[in-house]
Amino acid sequence: xxxxxxxxxxxxxxxxxxxxxxxxxxxxxxxxxxxxxxxxxxxxxxxxxxxxxxxxxxxxxxxxxxxxxxxxxxxxxxxxxxxxxxxxxxxxxxxxxxxxxxxxxxxxxxxx
Amino acid sequence: xxxxxxxxxxxxxxxxxxxxxxxxxxxxxxxxxxxxxxxxxxxxxxxxxxxxxxxxxxxxxxxxxxxxxxxxxxxxxxxxxxxxxxxxxxxxxxxxxxxxxxxxxxxxxxx
Numbered sequence: 001x002x003x004x005x006x007x008x009x010x011x012x013x014x015x016x017x018x019x020x021x022x023x024x025x026x027x028x029x030x031x032x033x034x035x036x037x038x039x040x041x042x043x044x045x046x047x048x049x050x051x052x053x054x055x056x057x058x059x060x061x062x063x064x065x066x067x068x069x070x071x072x073x074x075x076x077x078x079x080x081x082x083x084x085x086x087x088x089x090x091x092x093x094x095x096x097x098x099x100x101x102x103x104x105x106x107x108x109x110x111x112x
Numbered sequence: 113x114x115x116x117x118x119x120x121x122x123x124x125x126x127x128x129x130x131x132x133x134x135x136x137x138x139x140x141x142x143x144x145x146x147x148x149x150x151x152x153x154x155x156x157x158x159x160x161x162x163x164x165x166x167x168x169x170x171x172x173x174x175x176x177x178x179x180x181x182x183x184x185x186x187x188x189x190x191x192x193x194x195x196x197x198x199x200x201x202x203x204x205x206x207x208x209x210x211x212x213x214x215x216x217x218x219x220x221x222x223x
Contacts, residue, residue, distance in 0.1 A: 104155055
């Protein structure tokens with residue numbers, strides 16, 4: 001069964017550094033999402049992406065965040081200048097229509 | 113702020129017991145309600161997609177019901193097994209194409 005894959009599984013970075021989290025969605029899916037879960041808290045929506053542009057974004061998704069689909073297969077989340085509070089599990093998800101979300105295994109981001 | 117509430121937050125049951133938990137969501141702008149199962153060290157996996165008021169879905173020993181008018185869904189597990197231990201997440205999908213997740217119910221089935 002096709003899967004959503006995320007790399008790396010764990011990323012450690014220093015505060016102020018830029019990180020790029022990578023996702024390969026399921027190939028025939030059209031909708032792409034990033035979520036995050038801070039330890040002990042609920043899963044939070046960051047951004048959705050459709051037709052090569054952002055369709056929705058949350059208040060969390062401020063100017064330090066950006067998403068890209070650089071080559072038609074990868075879907076990346078860039079955090080420009082990381083803060084301690086960005087430490088979380090970041091999940092990529094994709095779906096077709098009208099299927100449920102298919103999640104990747106997540107990237108654990110630790111900002112020190 | 114849109115609230116999706118799940119209760120209880122955690123639950124311990126004996127193997128063989130049946131159990132159920134609740135997801136509450138806004139009754140306006142409803143499009144669909146999803147249930148996901150999230151095992152430790154894995155990613156969430158879809159269990160059910162429910163769209164119609166009165167929907168009832170079943171997968172093996174797990175079933176779910178939906179009431180969109182009053183804004184709740186129940187998930188039932190019959191004869192719980194240790195492998196059912198996981199966090200069960202519901203997600204409210206609105207007409208604005210956004211998913212809102214509940215905090216989850218953590219189920220532990222004791223052998």
